[in-house]
Amino acid sequence: MNQVMDKIVESLLEAERTKNAIAPLTVEYPELKVEDAYKIQLEVMAKKVIQGSKVIGKKVGLTSVAMQQMLGVDEPDYGHLLEEMKVEDGGIVKVEGLISPKVEAEIGFILGEDLEGPNVTFLDVLMATKYVVPTLEIIDSRIEDWKIQLVDTVADNGSSAMVVAGNQLTPIDGIDLRTVGMVIFQNGEMAETGSGAAVLGHPAQAVAWLANKLHEFGITLKAGELILPGALTKALPVRAGDQFSAHFGSLGSVSVTFE
Numbered sequence: 001m002n003q004v005m006d007k008i009v010e011s012l013l014e015a016e017r018t019k020n021a022i023a024p025l026t027v028e029y030p031e032l033k034v035e036d037a038y039k040i041q042l043e044v045m046a047k048k049v050i051q052g053s054k055v056i057g058k059k060v061g062l063t064s065v066a067m068q069q070m071l072g073v074d075e076p077d078y079g080h081l082l083e084e085m086k087v088e089d090g091g092i093v094k095v096e097g098l099i100s101p102k103v104e105a106e107i108g109f110i111l112g113e114d115l116e117g118p119n120v121t122f123l124d125v126l127m128a129t130k131y132v133v134p135t136l137e138i139i140d141s142r143i144e145d146w147k148i149q150l151v152d153t154v155a156d157n158g159s160s161a162m163v164v165a166g167n168q169l170t171p172i173d174g175i176d177l178r179t180v181g182m183v184i185f186q187n188g189e190m191a192e193t194g195s196g197a198a199v200l201g202h203p204a205q206a207v208a209w210l211a212n213k214l215h216e217f218g219i220t221l222k223a224g225e226l227i228l229p230g231a232l233t234k235a236l237p238v239r240a241g242d243q244f245s246a247h248f249g250s251l252g253s254v255s256v257t258f259e
Contacts, residue, residue, distance in 0.1 A: 003030060005036060009043045012078055012156060015142035021099050022142060022214060026149045037154035040101045042217065045080050052173055056226055057081040058214070059137060060206045061158045062150075063199045063230030073150045076200075078210050079158025081226060087164045092257050093138065098161055101238040103256070104231035105184045105246035107177060107203050108135035108195055111223050115207070117215025122204035125211070126172060129204070130223075132224065134166035134182075134254040139235060141255055168252030175250075178202050182232045184246040191244075194232030203229035 008025060015022045025032055049055065062068055062076045077115040087093055095101065113128030140161035143152045153159045184192050200206045206229035211221050221227065236244070238258050245255035 004032075005040050005043070008040050008155060009047065012044055012142055013047065015099075019099050021096070021144040024143050024147045024149070025152050025155055025208060032151050032155075034150055034154060037151040037183055038217065041079065044155075045082075048082065053234070054083040055080055056083050056086070057163075057228070058210060058221065058225065059158055059160050059163075059211050059228035060230045061139075061153065063206050065129045071148070071150050073152075075198070076206060076209055076230065077150060077154050077158055078213060079160040081160065081163055081228070083162070085162045085255060087138070087162050089164060089166050090255050090257075091164065092259055093162060095238065096165040097259050098138070098140045098238075099142065101138050101258075102159060102182075102235035103238055103244050104137045104139060104235045105192075105194070105233060105248075105254075106135045106137055106228045107180060107182075107199075107248065108133040108208065109171065109207055109227040109229060111221060111225050111227065113223050115211040115221040117212035120208045120211040122202055122208045125204040125207040129172055131169035131227075132172055132175075132177070132251060133169055134246060134248045134252050135226075135228060136164040136244060136254050136256055138162035138164070138238070138241075138256070139233070151190050163226070163228065164254055164256045166252050166254035170251050177204065180251060181250060182246055182248045183246060184233065184236070186236060186244055187242060191236055192233035194257050196232065198232045199230040206230045
């Protein structure tokens with residue numbers, strides 16, 4: 001199995017470098033388990049860190065009931081955010097540098113304290129959070145045509161590609177994140193609306209899940225990290241020329257353009 005996993009690690013790295021997607025891992029390697037997929041993701045990240053990448057945060061995916069049902073799972077997944085994934089608010093992303101990108105709007109958490117499982121609650125998350133920030137996550141799949149199951153997306157770093165964080169940092173005192181509304185516009189037209197409650201009932205629940213899940217791998221969420229708890233709506237496909245802006249009421253807004 002180690003040789004198989006090493007081969008998968010290299011194929012995922014090569015797919016990202018060349019922008020040539022690979023066949024679903026669940027088809028090529030049906031024996032793979034979710035635990036194996038997390039080990040593959042961690043090995044990919046370890047190789048990137050050795051090459052100079054810096055981990056700046058984590059992301060949670062599959063936080064909606066609809067997505068979990070689609071993939072036949074009953075819990076979220078996670079991925080890593082790296083320094084080179086950051087895009088400035090209002091920045092431009094070249095579509096040719098991605099394979100099949102989509103955009104999701106999320107309420108990002110910037111931690112003021114470490115969070116270490118296994119018994120982290122959403123109240124612990126709120127107490128440890130320094131700010132929340134409007135974010136757009138650009139997801140992408142190194143798996144052909146997004147034909148993914150849980151093992152595929154976990155091994156592929158939660159299908160993560162880039163993150164755009166807004167410039168407004170908001171302390172969460174007195175804010176009920178469940179009722180924070182969000183409207184995302186695509187090319188000036190309203191595309192989707194959502195609220196914080198779409199993320200496991202409260203986005204802090206997703207961050208708590210993440211802290212507890214990472215404990216299984218000896219990983220702690222660190223102060224200063226950006227944590228994406230999951231999308232407030234479905235992901236929107238991207239084409240060259242598209243401009244997306246997400247507005248989160250009093251939390252501010254964030255935008256990105258593709259060319």
